Amino acid sequence: MKYLISIILIASITSIIYGFTIQETDVVFAHKCIGFGTVGIFLIAMPLFLITVSKGKNMKDYMLNEENIRRMQGKDSRSKKKE
Helix, strand or coil: CHHHHHHHHHHHHHHHHHHHHCCCCCHHHHHHHHHHHHHHHHHHHHHHHHHHHHCCCCHHHHCCCHHHHHHHHCCCHHHHHHC
16 A cells, blocks of 8 residues: 555656646646646545554544543643552
């Protein structure tokens, strides 16, 4: 999966760069290349990357709720028992 994301990212960046280089000769095709490159990065590569990175992690640990705020401030009941 890591290699697929890398290939999509490289292809998208290449498409964007190619679109900017041919912008003076063929404007319509250049805009299409830039658009497909942007779609590749933000709608394909980024969600795939986020899915692979967040696999197996508990999203409740990253939410800002009362318990996590107390834990960040050091006022958790477990930290009181240690003192």
